[in-house]
Amino acid sequence: MVEMTQAFDLLDVCYEQIGPDMLMSGSLQPIPDPTPIIPSENETLAIDPTVNPYEPSIIFFYKTWDPYGAFSNFSAHSIKMPEENGGNVTWSSVEHYYQASKFMGVSDSGAKDCIGKIKSAKSPEEAAKVGRSMQRLHPNLVRADWEDVKIDVMYSGLRCKFSSYPYLKSMLLATSGSVLVEASPHDLFWGGGREGEGLNYLGRLLMRLRSEFLGESSTSSESTCLAL
Ligand SMILES: Nc1c(N[C@@H]2O[C@H](COP(=O)(O)O)[C@@H](O)[C@H]2O)[nH]c(=O)[nH]c1=O
Structure with a gap:
């Protein structure tokens, strides 16, 4: 028995x-044995088909005080950009530069006034407010090709910002493998929107810049950015 x-x-x-x-x-x-058994990707899918092991992580940023707030155009990082006349201008933030660019190359003293007001704006928020209201109230002062060039303008400002501050470049490179999304609930062009319905152009440009930095040799020139 x-x-x-x-x-x-x-x-x-x-x-x-x-x-x-x-x-x-x-x-x-x-x-x-207390060692956990980690199932393979195929086993994970077999256990729970709703879990996607291939899904990339997403890093959201928006307000400057968020963990990745330095990625926002409103972060207090000045940039030095070349001018058409050969000189250069220091802008208090990418937002200052972006908003002022709406009125660049327009031969009207009103456009120059707008640029001056944006340049002396005390904060990126004020620069955005002035730039947006002037664009709305005086569309004739906005450069005619603005919609065609605004992505390139933004990109040149971003490239300058992240090239000028080594710790920002490191921070951007450290996000490799993650999708970057500007979590703006209102801006459906630059931001990702409330439900991911936005085009997220700011996040896309940062990811493009990240790829370029990763593939770049250390000797590459920063043609549109000047040392601060
Ligand atoms: N981060 C951030 C914003 N997002 C920024 O607003 C800009 C778009 O401006 P516009 O093309 O004139 O509508 C662009 O730089 C985008 O990244 N907007 C805000 O009101 N607050 C904020 O904290």
Whole structure:
């Protein structure tokens, strides 16, 4: 006859009569290996088809005080950009530069006033407010090709910003493998929108810049950016 203690390899076996039943207790041997078993990607899908092991991580940024807030155009990183006349101008933030660019190359003193007001704006928020209201109130002062060039303008400002501050470049490179999304709930062009319905052009440009930095040799020139 096989006893229960032989079916289970128990240590420290105890027996206790509980009413008509016999309670048998002890420790199972060997002690199980506590190392977790991580299922492979195929096994994961078989266990739970709703889990996508290939899904990339997403890094959201928006306000400057967020963990990745330095990626925002409103971060207080000045940039020095060349001008058409051969000189150069220091802008207090990418936002200052971007908003002022709306009025560049327009031969109207009103456009030059707009640029001056944006340049002296005390904060990126103020620069955005002035730039947006002037664009709305005086569309004739906005350069005619603005919609065609605004992505390139933004990109040149971003390239300058991330080339000028080594720690920003490192921070951007450290996000490799993640999708970057400007979590603006309102801006469906530069931002990702509330439900991911936005085009996320700012995130896309940062990812493009990240790829370019990764593929770049250390000797590459920063043609549209000047040392601060
Ligand atoms: N980060 C951030 C914003 N997002 C920025 O607004 C800019 C778009 O301006 P416009 O083309 O004139 O509508 C662009 O730089 C985008 O990244 N907007 C905000 O009101 N607050 C903010 O904190």
